[in-house]
Amino acid sequence: MSAHPEFVIVGQGLAGTALAWQLLRRGRKVLVVDRESGGCSRLAAGLITPITGKRVAKSWRWDELRPAAEAFYREIETRTRTAFFHPREAIRLFATANERSRYSGPGGEVAVRDDWFNAAFGGFVMPEAARLDVSCYLEASRAHFRAVGAFRTADLDPKQIEPNTSAVRIPQLDAEAQTLVFCRGFAPDGDPWFGAIPFRAAKGEFLTVRVPGLAEERVTHRGVWLAPLGDEVFRAGATYSWHQLDGVPTAAGRTELEARLRELLKLPFEVIEHRAAVRPIIGGSVPVLGRHPDCPRVAFFNGLGSKGSLLSPFFANQFAAHLCDGGEIDPEVDVRTFLNRVSSRHNPE
Ligand SMILES: Cc1cc2nc3c(=O)[nH]c(=O)nc-3n(C[C@H](O)[C@H](O)[C@H](O)COP(=O)(O)OP(=O)(O)OC[C@H]3O[C@@H](n4cnc5c(N)ncnc54)[C@H](O)[C@@H]3O)c2cc1C
Structure with missing residues (x-):
């Protein structure tokens, strides 16, 4: 029997996991697929640190990202009955x-x-520093997604998905979704829609x-x-x-x-x-998210760089609000900004 989730999320690292939760809490039908090998989230130390680097500078948008991260992880801790977020100086x-x-x-x-x-x-x-036990958070999330029928193990070939104006067919999963979101982290093989965005991984x-x-x-x-x-x-x-x-x-x-x-x-x-x-670092080390401008049934959430634990809750929330209700995406993280840069490099006036 074919499946009809509203959203298929490809990749269950920090990006895909946070986005899945933000869609589920809005009552949306989600299917997360992951090939269950590789990915950098599983190896991340999960440090959430206000001041980093040789410049001894405050982390980008710290004052809004840090509280959003704590509120999000606390909610997921309660829902999964697991402790993985540890504020510690x-x-x-x-x-x-x-x-x-x-x-x-x-x-x-x-x-x-x-x-x-x-x-x-x-x-x-x-x-204000904190530490996320990333493996524990990802495992607890996966167990929950599985329990509610929202997870499948699969190595999805991006070239085999078939988007049209009203849906995306995914023959490999025998599924059809309204939107498919690539949350694949560093993926040198790219995909036909967002593969031109250059990584500085x-x-x-x-x-x-x-x-x-x-x-x-x-x-x-x-x-x-x-x-x-x-x-x-x-x-x-x-x-x-x-x-x-x-x-x-x-x-x-x-x-x-x-x-x-x-x-x-x-x-x-x-x-x-x-x-x-x-x-997965892109451009100026900011997240990159949004629907493809010419093919809005496919979307992208990536570029979490060195700070996936801090960035993913806030931007997954912003992205879910956009996907569900047309909320604004900050221009500095909007995938269209990055695709425009690529096309103006290839087609200079
Ligand atoms: C050494 C090191 C230390 C780090 N320490 C920290 C830290 O202390 N704090 C912090 O916040 N961040 C840290 N990071 C950064 C953090 O790991 C990243 O920001 C984050 O993991 C990126 O998450 P992601 O979901 O975008 O990518 P990934 O974690 O790479 O997730 C992508 C997922 O997609 C899946 N996938 C890919 N292609 C397919 C496909 N075709 N079909 C199915 N599944 C697919 C993969 O299996 C993977 O699970 C560290 C990174 C490194 C390398």
Whole structure:
């Protein structure tokens, strides 16, 4: 028997999961499909951090994104009866005097154990930081989607879908939907509608390390972040590389992370695991969403870059309001802005 969901979502990473929830809470009939292999969400550390990078700058639209993320994850925690959102202060240590001079925010000096960390230039505490247990959130969501008949495992070939003016036929699923949304993260094979939007994807590698004697419970940032997993085990990351965009860890990545960890830590550590994934970065590192202007039955939600945990709830909500009720999409994240840029590059006046 063929299925007739209103929305088919291709991809159950952070983008597809948040969008599915935002549509379901509006009472819409949704089918999420995922091939259940790869994707970078499963490897994401889930850090939600107000001040990041060498510029020590506040994260883009932090003041509206952070409360939206907390409200959303709390609601899904209640619906799935699972705990995965953990507000917890984080520490930023300055790596140089120059970096310290660039910081003008609140916080003052931070108290850290100076037999654990290299904190010669001081630092500050970030009370609004949080951590999403991404795997737990995705698993709990998938279990719920399955339970309500809204999930299927499939590797969907984008070239085999057939949109027309009133619907999208998906023979591979024996389904017909009103709209199909690609939430595929970094997908170098592209699709016939949005494949021209160029990724600036960045490979990220991270380590799992054991640090005997280290009992810091907060995430610590200083050129690298170190996130506690319990029992003196920590996750440390992450590199940025624009080459060899695959999930294969490299010797160079490990060397870089180990060097940065030695700058942060005064304690010896042992590497337990080394992994890699590719961040779906587009344009200026902002999300990209919307229906295709010439083929509105297909749509796109991508570009979550390094901050999928923070960005996905707010923009999935905005996108769901657009898909269901024609709500506005912010021009800076509207997929039409990106498609126009591509076509003006190909057809200069
Ligand atoms: C090392 C590293 C650390 C990170 N740490 C953080 C962090 O601390 N905090 C944070 O917020 N973000 C972090 N990120 C970024 C975060 O991982 C991304 O922003 C986010 O995961 C992107 O989600 P997505 O849903 O767009 O893509 P993905 O997670 O890649 O999801 C895409 C999904 O689509 C599926 N798919 C693709 N094609 C098909 C198809 N044809 N048919 C069926 N299914 C398909 C895939 O299986 C996958 O499940 C990190 C990333 C990396 C690499």
